[in-house]
Amino acid sequence: MSYLDNIRNFSIIAHIDHGKSTLADRLIEKTGLVDTRDMHEQFLDNMDIERERGITIKLQTTRLKYRAKDGQDYILNLIDTPGHVDFNYEVSRSLAACDGALLVVDATQGVEAQTLGNVYLAMDEELEILPVINKIDLDSARPDEVKSQIEEIIGLDANDAPLVSAKTGLGIDEMLERIVCDIPAPTGDVSAPLKALIFDSYYDSYKGVVIYTRIFDGALRKGDTIRLMNAGADYEVTEVGYCIPGMLPSEELRAGEVGYICAGIKQVKDARVGDTITLSNRQTGEPLRGYKQAQSMVYCGIFPAEGEKYENVKDALERLQVNDAAFNFEPENSQALGYGYRCGFLGLLHMDVITERLAREFDLDIITTLPSVIYKVEMNQGETLWIENPSNLPELQKIKAILEPIVKAEIMTPGEYVGTIMSLCQKRRGTMLDMKYLTETRVQLNYEIPLNEVIYDFFDVLKSRTKGYASLDYEFVRYQSAKLVKLDILLNHEVIDAFSIIVPEVEATYKGRAICSKLKEIIPRHQFEVPIQAAVSGKIIARETVSAYRKDVLAKCYGGDITRKKKLLEKQKAGKKRMRQFGQVNVPKEAFTEVLKLDDEK
Amino acid sequence: MMKNNITTNPGIYIHVPYCQSKCNYCSFYSQPISGRAELEQYVDKMIEEIECWRIRVEGVPPRIFDTVYFGGGTPSILSPVSLQRILDKIHSSFNITEDAEITLEVNPWSISSKTGGENYLALIREMGFNRLSIGVQSFDDRTLSFLGRIHSAADAYRTIEAARAASFDNISLDLIYSIPYYRDGFDPMQAALSDIEEAIRIAPRHLSVYSLQIEPGTKMSRLTEMGLKPVSDELDREIHHNITSRLVEASFQHYEISSYALKSDDKDYRSRHNYKYWNMSEYLGIGDGASGFFSMERYTNPPLAERNPLAPEDFLSESIFLALRTSDGYRFTDEFTYENFQDIYQDQMPHFKSFVSSGHLILNKQYIKLSETGIDISNKIMALLV
Numbered sequence: 001m002s003y004l005d006n007i008r009n010f011s012i013i014a015h016i017d018h019g020k021s022t023l024a025d026r027l028i029e030k031t032g033l034v035d036t037r038d039m040h041e042q043f044l045d046n047m048d049i050e051r052e053r054g055i056t057i058k059l060q061t062t063r064l065k066y067r068a069k070d071g072q073d074y075i076l077n078l079i080d081t082p083g084h085v086d087f088n089y090e091v092s093r094s095l096a097a098c099d100g101a102l103l104v105v106d107a108t109q110g111v112e113a114q115t116l117g118n119v120y121l122a123m124d125e126e127l128e129i130l131p132v133i134n135k136i137d138l139d140s141a142r143p144d145e146v147k148s149q150i151e152e153i154i155g156l157d158a159n160d161a162p163l164v165s166a167k168t169g170l171g172i173d174e175m176l177e178r179i180v181c182d183i184p185a186p187t188g189d190v191s192a193p194l195k196a197l198i199f200d201s202y203y204d205s206y207k208g209v210v211i212y213t214r215i216f217d218g219a220l221r222k223g224d225t226i227r228l229m230n231a232g233a234d235y236e237v238t239e240v241g242y243c244i245p246g247m248l249p250s251e252e253l254r255a256g257e258v259g260y261i262c263a264g265i266k267q268v269k270d271a272r273v274g275d276t277i278t279l280s281n282r283q284t285g286e287p288l289r290g291y292k293q294a295q296s297m298v299y300c301g302i303f304p305a306e307g308e309k310y311e312n313v314k315d316a317l318e319r320l321q322v323n324d325a326a327f328n329f330e331p332e333n334s335q336a337l338g339y340g341y342r343c344g345f346l347g348l349l350h351m352d353v354i355t356e357r358l359a360r361e362f363d364l365d366i367i368t369t370l371p372s373v374i375y376k377v378e379m380n381q382g383e384t385l386w387i388e389n390p391s392n393l394p395e396l397q398k399i400k401a402i403l404e405p406i407v408k409a410e411i412m413t414p415g416e417y418v419g420t421i422m423s424l425c426q427k428r429r430g431t432m433l434d435m436k437y438l439t440e441t442r443v444q445l446n447y448e449i450p451l452n453e454v455i456y457d458f459f460d461v462l463k464s465r466t467k468g469y470a471s472l473d474y475e476f477v478r479y480q481s482a483k484l485v486k487l488d489i490l491l492n493h494e495v496i497d498a499f500s501i502i503v504p505e506v507e508a509t510y511k512g513r514a515i516c517s518k519l520k521e522i523i524p525r526h527q528f529e530v531p532i533q534a535a536v537s538g539k540i541i542a543r544e545t546v547s548a549y550r551k552d553v554l555a556k557c558y559g560g561d562i563t564r565k566k567k568l569l570e571k572q573k574a575g576k577k578r579m580r581q582f583g584q585v586n587v588p589k590e591a592f593t594e595v596l597k598l599d600d601e602k
Numbered sequence: 603m604m605k606n607n608i609t610t611n612p613g614i615y616i617h618v619p620y621c622q623s624k625c626n627y628c629s630f631y632s633q634p635i636s637g638r639a640e641l642e643q644y645v646d647k648m649i650e651e652i653e654c655w656r657i658r659v660e661g662v663p664p665r666i667f668d669t670v671y672f673g674g675g676t677p678s679i680l681s682p683v684s685l686q687r688i689l690d691k692i693h694s695s696f697n698i699t700e701d702a703e704i705t706l707e708v709n710p711w712s713i714s715s716k717t718g719g720e721n722y723l724a725l726i727r728e729m730g731f732n733r734l735s736i737g738v739q740s741f742d743d744r745t746l747s748f749l750g751r752i753h754s755a756a757d758a759y760r761t762i763e764a765a766r767a768a769s770f771d772n773i774s775l776d777l778i779y780s781i782p783y784y785r786d787g788f789d790p791m792q793a794a795l796s797d798i799e800e801a802i803r804i805a806p807r808h809l810s811v812y813s814l815q816i817e818p819g820t821k822m823s824r825l826t827e828m829g830l831k832p833v834s835d836e837l838d839r840e841i842h843h844n845i846t847s848r849l850v851e852a853s854f855q856h857y858e859i860s861s862y863a864l865k866s867d868d869k870d871y872r873s874r875h876n877y878k879y880w881n882m883s884e885y886l887g888i889g890d891g892a893s894g895f896f897s898m899e900r901y902t903n904p905p906l907a908e909r910n911p912l913a914p915e916d917f918l919s920e921s922i923f924l925a926l927r928t929s930d931g932y933r934f935t936d937e938f939t940y941e942n943f944q945d946i947y948q949d950q951m952p953h954f955k956s957f958v959s960s961g962h963l964i965l966n967k968q969y970i971k972l973s974e975t976g977i978d979i980s981n982k983i984m985a986l987l988v
Contacts, residue, residue: 527960527982551835552981555813555860557927560615560879561893562920563900563910569923572985 013118014104022166031064077258097199097214100128100183107141137165188255194218195284196277209265229287235263296344301369303340308365316362376403391497403479413470428453512542525549607870613669617889618677626750629817631891656695669875678712705733711753723768774808807871923984931971
């Protein structure tokens, strides 16, 4: 009997809101790790923003001790995974650290798009998958139907799937037994050269970068010198241990185990998720498969608002990057907004989280410009440019072709919304690949859509048109040529580069008009008339005007109540602070993002 | 050489927040009258309040008051006896100048024959009131009805006659313009000019002419929500300018945003009391909801209860933006020069300069003041000062 027999490494995969985190809480509670009193709801989600949105972004790992019915003690390593489409790579790497996975399906919702996505990821890693049906306490639970769905759609035998309610605790004991029985013990040779996977890392101000690792072969101790094979760098290990989830140092980590490593690494991007760790002086043959460089999909400009120091923004971005390997940034100069940064994100959610953290945690007053994708521009002269900032798009006559990123979008929906979804995708220049009726009531639509049609509000519109029932998963497929132009916005006859966007030529007039119209609502009246214009290649294609203010006077000072008057004036002054001045025109900071929330018939 | 009526002595404001009925546009604090007893109790309360102020005002620096102003609500619902009580208490509590301006706001309804008040004005003249501010609002009965006023144009004429008969020389009329389109064929400009013509014909010494503000929570605001069309900003300003031109033509001085005083060789008919609001003079506020400015602190009585001490920078900025309401504007002195101004407001100077270029503001070594067009957007300029 080997120590390996009493280890189980697994993850919980599920669609958003199907109860993954609550289930994790229950497991932690049941195995006596954390007192029920101390039970901090959704223990594994540890950032405020995550808590607010009820989603997991950052990973955490928990080591649970479980005494099974057979009387033996088992170590259950629960590896948490992010629950959003933006973070697929991170999900796949944390799954790679596991030997099995619990597939949690909501008994009232059934199998959904992201469930499928993660299941395929788990299957790619050849994990043993144990379906678990959750929320059976609810009246609308249909466990038998869901079991059939799982069998039909995923091809997993769900007959004996444990039925649980993470909320009430029902069925959890049985589920624990099943984890021990159904999920295989890890294999591995503790005497072979070290081969370990980095499946997450974060920066701790005292310990530097902390790596979460799964050891496949070999063993590791403090003092060893490790090599990160893809990064090609060596580090001396200062500490190893287990995450319970607090850090518990130990003598060594062995094959089959999950734990953490500290090695004086300064930045998380130096310890990239997916990299293989081995010993410098006794290297393993091949690195583990599945490693990928970080790839940003969505970009936006982040600029200090008036009165905010550039250094503060720089400082905050650097600190964020220390703990977020997927976030990158580069200095950028905007004619309109001054010096700032162009930042790359995995997706829109990632972008939202970062910008919110900047505003909240770092207390920064920033202006965020419109999110955009990277365009591939082939010039007549032969070179290829990658344009992240629309205002950098070269003149049209010098361009041979503009290519935009295309994604494959997988949409799951009840049948009755198929029509509205098809019209939405069509409107967003999508091409249908196929449509499958998975069950009588669940349809899967596969579309190829340009990414720039997806990043703004596609998800929100999809949700609102389908009363929240539709789900979306997407991934990049290729670059494709399109007839695109740069739409410029002029205020008071000056191009404000921060508003420039790249749009399909056929939409330029429509978008131009819509943006001018929106700006007219947002931009306050000034002492003079403010013309708002949209232009393509210098040619004006749309125009609105904000008329000058005519009246702003207090006729009567109510019987000597001067304070009231003063408050009115102070309010006016406060209003100005929310503005950014461009030449003579004051623009509210929200204009940059508001402008794109065009009211398409939602 | 005209005698200057404006001083920096402190004044006294007495607030009577009771009305027979609420006008449709009124957002001021006022209560319905439940009976004479309630009014008497209120007067008692004010007498007590005056006593408290007597004690507070005593000592240094000595304060010599030169105005007493009864506003409201409807101060003219108080009986002559009540008014006498209050005036007596004031005279015995404070140092009041001989030529103090003592004003009563009058609702023409109080004086109408229905309530038999023609003697009223004679009685109060005798007790020392020397100025009346009559709430005419309009000489058109239809408009008065629309505004929810309880008097008629005839009542207004009667009141003015009675005032003159009672030897009141210093009479002021209140008028409202920019009335919404409340009936077919109503022309707000016409209506305003017509009222102004009538006012000129009557020849009071002073006119307070206000643009109708549609305040939230008033009946007027509910009517506009239901479709009543208000006067546009552009038209409102045009009306204001036309009114001003006509009154200037008729020898009135446009000395404050909404105030016009008849020019005279020997008397200054500007409102001495109201001017205290604009030149940072002190004034006691007495009565429920009354506002005052005393010992560097602005306060408002309960139920609106507030106290706001002024820091030096507050005092400065208020001095300027309040003075901007007047045609004299704010004059720079040796203590506070134009250079001092440029220094303190250096961030805002480009904006001030822009308003000067556009003709809204006059700014030089002597003073800062609004032009006639500057009045229209005065809040924008004043906001630069706070």
